[in-house]
Amino acid sequence: ETAVFQTPNYHVTQVGNEVSFNCKQTLGHDTMYWYKQDSKKLLKIMFSYNNKQLIVNETVPRRFSPQSSDKAHLNLRIKSVEPEDSAVYLCASSPTGLANSDYTFGSGTRLLVI
């Protein structure tokens, strides 16, 4: 099956802890993304990578750090979580980074910070 796979599906943690989310795509795409979907369902770009290279780094707190070992993997680490980090984190990929590229999204990782 070709798709975008995210783990874990759900994670509950306490304020100040470190968390890591994994994303893998088996579509052969060159470009991968992290989006944050908040409680109002707003979708905001966090990072985009093209063939392991960071391309877009939006205004994201420094405690967030993406990591890409190859073009099929893009992970996200949050060093010291805060309550406002509670959200669904959606990973996506596209064939290229061009403006007409279609995105394929993963099912998301739901983070709850207590």
Added chain:
Amino acid sequence: GDSVTQTEGLVTLTKGLPVMLNCTYQTTYSPFLFWYVQHLNEAPKLLLKSSTDNKRTEHQGFYATLHKSSSSFHLQKSSVQLSDSALYFCALSDMGYKLTFGTGTSLLVDP
């Protein structure tokens, strides 16, 4: 910077009626416009896209026409079904490497 505006937060309709979900945008460059649909607890999925002015694009019974003169890309369907109940996002890309999404419109179809 780029922005996408979706004015309706929630649209409630009876099955079989037509629907139009509004989308307007602002950008300095020539954009690609997209509609993504997200069913409950699922990933957003591409519904349709366009970059051609005044040309209607269709998919799965939905259609939209990009009008650059009014910076609009409204989504329409002539007869909604129960399965169309979902969250619909309009999105824009111009320079690539990111999609800018609107705030989304929830469509709720009653029997």
